[in-house]
Amino acid sequence: MLIFTLFGVGLIFTIQLKGIQLRRLGYSLWLALFKRGENSDSEGDLSHYQALSVALAATVGVGNIGGVGAAIAIGGPGALFWMWVTGFLGMATKYSEALLGVKFRVTNKQGEQSGGPQRYLSDGIPGPIGKVLAFLFALFGVIASFGIGNAVQSGNVTSALDAQLPADSWWTPQLTGLVIFVLVAVTILGGIKWIGHVSAALVPFMIIFYVAGALTVLVLNVDVLGTAFATIFEQAFSGGAAVGGFTGSAIMLTIQIGFARGIFSNESGLGTGGIAAAAAKTDQPVRQALVSMTQTFIDTIVVVTMTGLVIVVTGVLGAVDDAGELVTSASLTRLAFEEGLGGAGTTGGAIGGFIVAVGLATFAFSTIIGWSYYGEKCLERYTGRALIWPYRVVYVLVSYLGAVTSLDLLWGLSDIANGLMALPNLIGLLMLTPLVYRETKEFFARPDWRLLPTNAVEGATDTPPEDTRELVTARD
Template sequence: MSFTDRLSGWLSDADSFVWGPWLLIPLLLGTGIILTIRLRGVQFRKLIPALRLGLLDRSDDGGEGDISQYQALTTALAATVGVGNIVGVATAISIGGPGALFWMWMTGLAGMASKYSEAFLGVRFRIKDAKGNMSGGPQRYLERGIKGPLGKFLAWFFMIAAVIASFGIGNMTQANAVSENLEESFNIDPMVSGIIMFVLVGAVLLGGISSIGKVTSAFVPLMIVIYIIGGIVVLCINASEIPHAFGLIFSDAFTGTSAIGGFVGSGILMALQMGVARGIFSNESGMGSAAIAAAAAKTTHPVRQGLVSMTQTFIDTIIVVSFTGLVIISAGVWDQGKERAGLMTSDAFKEALPGDWGGHIVTISIVFFAFSTILGWSYYGERCAQRIFGSHATVPYRALFTCVVVVGATMELDMAWTFSDLANGLMALPNLIGLLILSGLIARETKAYLDFDPELKASAKDVEKFLIDAKSPWSMTSAADAQSMR
C-alpha cells in the first residue's frame, strides 16, 4: 500500500470519527436549535428586514469599519457560495441519497441562528490591529468573551484549524473542481487551469481585504443570478418530475435509499451525516469563518451586522443549494454513483438544455464560485495566521496560499474532500462550544437592541444614544479602545 493510500485511509478514519453520530453532528444541530430557541427564532422573525438592510440599504452610515456591510456580505458569500453548492451537493446526494438534501435544509435553517450569533460576536469583540484594520472572529471573541484558560485554548484551537481549513475548503477543493470541469468541458489541462488561477488569485490578494471586497461585490451577485436563472430553466423543463423529486427527498431522509443504478444504497444515518457535513461545507454556519469578514464591516451595532450575515446562509442553502439538488434529482442523474459526483450537476444541466449549453453554464458557474471562495478564504486564513505568527506572516501566507491553488488543481478529488471535511469539523468544534457558552450574552444583547430597533431603521445617532442609555460595553469606537489587546 502506497503512502497516499495510507494517508487517505487515516484521513477517512479521522473524518468518520469527527463527523460521527456522537460528536459534531449533534453538536452542530443542537447548537443551532438551542440558539434558535434562545433568540426566539430570530432567523424567521427578522429575515425580511435583514435582507433589506444587507441587499438594499447596503451600508450602515456612521459605523466604523474597513468595508461596507454589503461588501462584508459579498465577501462572506464569496467564501460561502462555492463548489459546495454544486459539487458538494452532488457528492452528498451521490453518497447519502436524495434524503441528504433534506438534512442540508435543516442544517441551514438551524445554522442561520449560529451564523447570526458568530457574526454578532465577531463585531461585538473586534479590535483594531497594529495596522489599524479591524480584527475579529472566533480567534478574538473566544478569548475575550470566555475568560481564563478555556477561552484561550478554544481560540488557539480555532486559529490553527482555520489556517489548515483555509487550504482545504477554501483552496484545494475549489481549484480541483475548476480544473476537473474545465478539462471535461473545454479539454483544458489541469496544470494550465492551476497556473491561471495562481496568477489571478495572487493579483487580487496583493490588495488585501479592500481589494477582495471590491472584486467580490462586483461579481458575486451576478454569478449567483446567472446560476439560478439556468437552474430555473432546467426545472421548468423537468417540471413534471419535481413532485417526484420532493417525494424522494422527504421519504429518503427518514427511510434511507435503496441501491439503484450506480448508487450503492444508503441508510438514514448516512443521509444525515452527508447532509450535515456537506451542509456546513456549503453554508459554513457554526464554523465561525463568516464572523471574520463580519468583523471588518462598517456597522453601528453588532446585531445589525449579525442579521446581515445571517442572510448568507439563507441565500446559500435555501436558495442556491435547493436549485442544485432539485436539478440533479429531477433530471434523474443522482444515482450515477459517487465517482461521477464532480460532474453530476453538469450532467443534469446537459440533460435538459440543448447542445453543450448546460455543461458550459455549470462550468462557468463553478469557475466563478470557486474563484470567489478562494478569495474569501484567503482573508480568513490570513487573519488567523496573523494572530498566530504576527503581522509579518501576511506575505508568506499569501504566497503559500496562492501556490496551493496549483496543488489543488492537480490532486485527486476524494482526498481533497476528505481533508476539507476533517478540517471543517476541527474548526467548528471550538466555535460551537464557544457559541453555547456565550449564548446568554448573545440573547440578552440581541433582545435589548431589537426591542429598541425592531425594523433595523435606526440612524447612527439614535443607535449611539441607545448605547449610552443602555450603558452598553460596546460602542462604535470600542474597537479602537481595545487596540492594545493583540
C-alpha cells in the first residue's frame, strides 16, 4: 500500500506542477552541473552542486546495483519499466520536498542550515498534526540512518569484496570494516562542509566510472539492445514470466517490484531530499528544488537504467550458481558485467567483476556519509547539538560492525523504519501541496526568473541591480 501511495503522490505533484520534470529538466541540469552555484552571499553551507552531490551520495547506493538485480530476477525485465515510471514521477516529489526544505529551513547556533520534513512538517502545518508528523519522521530517520544508511551498506561492501577475491585471500571482513571505519570517521567528523567536499569529488567519479563500464557492455552487445528494450516494454504490460519459482508471475508482481525498487532507490517521498537541499546556498527555494529533482533523474533514469540494460542484454537472467540457487541481486549484476565483457575466466570478465566491486564499494561508502547527515539533522531537531558528537561516534562504530557481522535484526528494523519515514512525510506533502503550487507559479510567472544573482551585495533579492547579476539564457 505504501508503495502505491508514494506513486500516487508523485502523480499528483506531476499533474499539479504541469510536468515540471519535463518542462524544466534542461534548465535544471544546467543549473546543477554547469552553473553549480549562485549568490555567494546567500544563506547556506554548500553550493547547488555540493548539495546535489550529498543527495546523490546518499541515494546512489547498493540498491542501484543489487536492488536492480533483485527486481529483475523477481519481476522480470518489465520491472525496469516501472522503475522508470517511479523515477519520472519521483522527480516531481523530490522537487516538492526540496522546495519545502529550503523554504522552512532555519540557522542553528553553529551558523549551519537545518531543514527537511522534521522542519517543514512542524512549521508548515499548523496545530499538533504537523508537530506529531515531524517528530515521527525525525525518530524513524535516526533509526533508519544506522541500518539502511549504514550497516546494510558496509555489509554489502564486504560481500562484494569476498565475491571478487579468491577463497584463500589474506584480506578479511575485519580489514574491510577497518578501512570503512577510518574513511567514514575522517569524513563525517568534519561536519557537513567536509561531507560536501568529499561527495562533490567522489560522486562524479563513481557514477562516471560505473556508467562508462555499463556503456562498454552495451556497445559490445548493441546488436541485441533493440530486442532488450522490446522485451522490457512487452513484459511490463504482460507480466512476463519471472524466474526462479516465479514463472508465470502476474503483471502486479512486476509492477510492485518495479515500484518498490525504484522508489527506494531514488528515495523520492522519503523526505531525505529536503534535508540535503536545505544546506544549499540559495535565496530561492524553487531554484534549489529544480536542482534537487535532477538527483532522481541521475539515480533512476541514468544509473538504474544502465544496470538493468546490462542484465537484460547479456542474457544472464535465470542463471543458477554451483549450488543450484538462482543468481540474484548484486551477484546477478556482477555476472552480467562479466559475461558482457568476455565471460568468467577471461581478462574482460575479471574487469567486469572489478567494475561492479568498485561500484558497490563507492556507492555504499557515499551512502554512508550522506545518511550520516540525514540522521544528524533529524536528531538535532529535538535534542539540539548536545548529542551530535556521540551520534557521530556511534555511527562510525556501526559502519565497522555492519562490515563484520550480519546484524539481521537491525537491518530488518531499519528497513521498516525507512518505510515509516515516508508515512508522515507523504501526509505532510499532500497537506502542503497548495503551498508548493503557489511558490512554483509565482516564481515562473516572473519574466526574469532565469536571472541569477552572482556575488550580490548583502540583502540582494532574486532580481538585483543590473550590475550585480548575471543574465542566464539557458534553454529549457
